[in-house]
Amino acid sequence: MELRGIKLIDLLKSIEQKKISSIEVFNYFSNRSKKYNKLLNAYITILDSGSHVPISFKDNFLTKNIKTTASSYVLEQFIPPYNSTVVDRLIKSKLSILGKTNMDAWAHGSSTETSDFGPTKNPWDLKRSPGGSSGGAAASVASYLSPVAIGSETAGSIRQPASWSGVVGLKPTYGRVSRYGVVAMGSSLDSPGVLALSVEDCAYILKIIAGKDNNDATTSNEKVPDYLSLIKNNQTFTIGISEEYLKDVSTKIIENFFKTVEVFKKLGHNIKKIKLMDPSKSIAVYTIIQRAEVSSNLSRYDGLRFGNDRSFFGEEAKRRIILGTFTLSQGYIDKYYKKAQQLRTLIINDFNNAFKEVDMILAPTTPTSAFKLGEFEKYPFFGELMDKLNEPSAISGLPGISIPIGLDKNRLPIGMQILGKKFAESEILSLAYQFEKETDYFNITKELLKQYPD
Amino acid sequence: MKKYYPIIGLEVHIELNTISKMFCQCKSDYFNKKPNSEVCPVCLGLPGALPVPNKKAIEYTQMLAKALGCKLNTKAHFDRKHYFYPDLPKGYQISQYEEPFGIGGKFELKNKTIHIRRVHLEEDTGKLIHESNASYVDFNRSGVPLVEIVTEPDFDNSDDVKEYLEYLHLLVKQYLKISNANMEEGSMRLEPNISLTTSLKNFPNYKIEVKNINSFKYVQKAIDYEIKRQEEMLNSNKIIKNETRGFNEKKNITFSQRSKEEAKDYRYFPEPDIPPFSFTEKEFTLINLPELPYEKYNRYLKIDKLTEYQSNILIKNTVKANLYEKLSTKFKSKELNSKIANFVINKVLSFNSKLEDNLKAYLNLDKNIPEDIALQINKVFEENQKAVNDFKTGKENAIFFLIGQVIQKIGNKIDIEKLKTIIIKELKK
Numbered sequence: 001m002e003l004r005g006i007k008l009i010d011l012l013k014s015i016e017q018k019k020i021s022s023i024e025v026f027n028y029f030s031n032r033s034k035k036y037n038k039l040l041n042a043y044i045t046i047l048d049s050g051s052h053v054p055i056s057f058k059d060n061f062l063t064k065n066i067k068t069t070a071s072s073y074v075l076e077q078f079i080p081p082y083n084s085t086v087v088d089r090l091i092k093s094k095l096s097i098l099g100k101t102n103m104d105a106w107a108h109g110s111s112t113e114t115s116d117f118g119p120t121k122n123p124w125d126l127k128r129s130p131g132g133s134s135g136g137a138a139a140s141v142a143s144y145l146s147p148v149a150i151g152s153e154t155a156g157s158i159r160q161p162a163s164w165s166g167v168v169g170l171k172p173t174y175g176r177v178s179r180y181g182v183v184a185m186g187s188s189l190d191s192p193g194v195l196a197l198s199v200e201d202c203a204y205i206l207k208i209i210a211g212k213d214n215n216d217a218t219t220s221n222e223k224v225p226d227y228l229s230l231i232k233n234n235q236t237f238t239i240g241i242s243e244e245y246l247k248d249v250s251t252k253i254i255e256n257f258f259k260t261v262e263v264f265k266k267l268g269h270n271i272k273k274i275k276l277m278d279p280s281k282s283i284a285v286y287t288i289i290q291r292a293e294v295s296s297n298l299s300r301y302d303g304l305r306f307g308n309d310r311s312f313f314g315e316e317a318k319r320r321i322i323l324g325t326f327t328l329s330q331g332y333i334d335k336y337y338k339k340a341q342q343l344r345t346l347i348i349n350d351f352n353n354a355f356k357e358v359d360m361i362l363a364p365t366t367p368t369s370a371f372k373l374g375e376f377e378k379y380p381f382f383g384e385l386m387d388k389l390n391e392p393s394a395i396s397g398l399p400g401i402s403i404p405i406g407l408d409k410n411r412l413p414i415g416m417q418i419l420g421k422k423f424a425e426s427e428i429l430s431l432a433y434q435f436e437k438e439t440d441y442f443n444i445t446k447e448l449l450k451q452y453p454d
Numbered sequence: 455m456k457k458y459y460p461i462i463g464l465e466v467h468i469e470l471n472t473i474s475k476m477f478c479q480c481k482s483d484y485f486n487k488k489p490n491s492e493v494c495p496v497c498l499g500l501p502g503a504l505p506v507p508n509k510k511a512i513e514y515t516q517m518l519a520k521a522l523g524c525k526l527n528t529k530a531h532f533d534r535k536h537y538f539y540p541d542l543p544k545g546y547q548i549s550q551y552e553e554p555f556g557i558g559g560k561f562e563l564k565n566k567t568i569h570i571r572r573v574h575l576e577e578d579t580g581k582l583i584h585e586s587n588a589s590y591v592d593f594n595r596s597g598v599p600l601v602e603i604v605t606e607p608d609f610d611n612s613d614d615v616k617e618y619l620e621y622l623h624l625l626v627k628q629y630l631k632i633s634n635a636n637m638e639e640g641s642m643r644l645e646p647n648i649s650l651t652t653s654l655k656n657f658p659n660y661k662i663e664v665k666n667i668n669s670f671k672y673v674q675k676a677i678d679y680e681i682k683r684q685e686e687m688l689n690s691n692k693i694i695k696n697e698t699r700g701f702n703e704k705k706n707i708t709f710s711q712r713s714k715e716e717a718k719d720y721r722y723f724p725e726p727d728i729p730p731f732s733f734t735e736k737e738f739t740l741i742n743l744p745e746l747p748y749e750k751y752n753r754y755l756k757i758d759k760l761t762e763y764q765s766n767i768l769i770k771n772t773v774k775a776n777l778y779e780k781l782s783t784k785f786k787s788k789e790l791n792s793k794i795a796n797f798v799i800n801k802v803l804s805f806n807s808k809l810e811d812n813l814k815a816y817l818n819l820d821k822n823i824p825e826d827i828a829l830q831i832n833k834v835f836e837e838n839q840k841a842v843n844d845f846k847t848g849k850e851n852a853i854f855f856l857i858g859q860v861i862q863k864i865g866n867k868i869d870i871e872k873l874k875t876i877i878i879k880e881l882k883k
Contacts, residue, residue: 218726300545333721
């Protein structure tokens, strides 16, 4: 049976129909992962055996008895004594851990280059970054080393690598999916999510991982609907587009973006121009809040436990700790942190107003397609700029999904994001699903997989 | 020599006796447990672990704040307080800074009011154990709920401080029952801050804090020592700088621990892992408080007509107070309350089955005589001391007067001849 490119839900069906055994499926992915990892460096750890369909986990998800590093030398020897809630729920749903994917160290970055274990390569062009921080996750799905990948996003870390690597990336509402057992980055922002080749797989996984967790006080009691059946309702929506999100975006991306908008019009959706706050405004807000939380969250790595001491922190982590410590210091907290929180409220209100007029918002995911490895060193706030279009929705806790909308002239994937109201995952998944059915993302995933034979 | 006025404030930490810890399911009773046996990812501060607040601990804190006359905040939240220490696994302590559960209460001394600035909830730290040239960390105590009560600097002497502390101890241990308040186990820790001023209009520009004292006696000694030490310094024109000091129990002196000049910046910010709390005033009115010590005191004094001394003793021992109330309800006689109180205070160690008989014996009541009759006889004797004395000095006819008085009280419950025998027996006791 030819497995390459088959959706997770179809793999599960084939196993149910006894066309293939789950162990065969596990071995298939384990072997593919080992075969291509030397080339892509998508994984830090690959498991040899497992009894169910495997999926990859970003290495900031704690896995009991399996090394979890968050791609930092500080945790190089850390073997967790417990599973994160997301890992637990997936294991209970008869999925296996395939491996732990590479990421920017502590999820600090947008290129996977700050990993202490070397950068991950973009499967579309090995000289380029897959994006980040969930770069290993995106690469593992794009090259079908894993049918789906669990990633996490603080602001852009799922959507941006999904866009650069040509896969679907779902960042759920903050509080929809438990953060328990995920190495904390920006605690008021971190959202575990899914990267996959199809919207259906995202819906399938979200149903499993979403919902109240008694170990995470910030998870919501909001009911978890059956996403997989809801997305097939063929609803029509009013979709907003804001000029502010099209500034400084490459021409080819704009071109594909409007080509996609035409598809939505054809599908019967109502497109409406709306006004949103300039997303650049959120860069400062995001930077201050996230750095403050980072400086606090990394204080536990004090060298007494977990193996390596603080001298093992990389440059980026040190920079963030210093900036965060500064903004929380006496005399500065009002000037920076509190002001940032006030502006954050304004940004949230801005979205709330927009959602009075429209059901969803469309925007490009990133201003450019994948950068070459090494480029980021030239820009001190590279990540923040790359994630500019993801930050306003992230600091507002909104759900977003990035979907591939074709390739640019360098044969690099382009992504578009759909932003929804809080807990409206079923709506954004539904719109993305309609697009997938209509276009199959212009067949880009199939094209890439030709380069990665079994 | 100038006259100095002491300005004293107090911070008190009390461990709550909830079953589980503040932010996880581990047992909060850590005393005498094997080191690191009551721990989990949360109280060990492992990567990815998240705090989930203990509702009971919040209830307890609000109860205490209400009992201290505080305003309960309808909006409250936890903050992170950052500092590095080996017993603090996360590198920050989850505490309350901007919106604590309670603010602005008071405690009444005889002729002075002590204002309570705030009552807030936080987590305890682990414990360092220094042994044979090595240091170890025991995290069993890490995450135990800890309530902090901060007063305004309203005290001016160590006796008042002691009185306040004893009241607080009584309140949390015997009345609200929210803490074991065991001093030896360190579940109540006291930190006075002391400075001196020459004029009560001007606050001094320095503050000396004495940390982590675990006995009322030592707090008094530390305060008295500080007043003397600071007086001497000021008298010799020395400038006193902000400082944190410890107390040496053997020498009864305080000693410098660290200069507050290098004051710590805790970089407080709202704890993002715990959503802020929102309460209604109605919820606050529903917080049930038991009768508080001062309320009980006033009732004993005014309604039960006990003496100040008796009331004081009884409110400080709720076991005795309960016994007293049980017995006094049984005998339903205001006149006997005082005697019952004395009996309970002086003769009773704990509840036992012979208690009532013992009390009757104490009250000189014959246990073969029905209670109500015995009581009334006793009362008549009390009211007619002259007749009693007449009988005892040989005027036997006085007996008929006394019989008449008793019959007036009890009616024809008993045969007159029998009553006469009883009364004579009682009179001869």
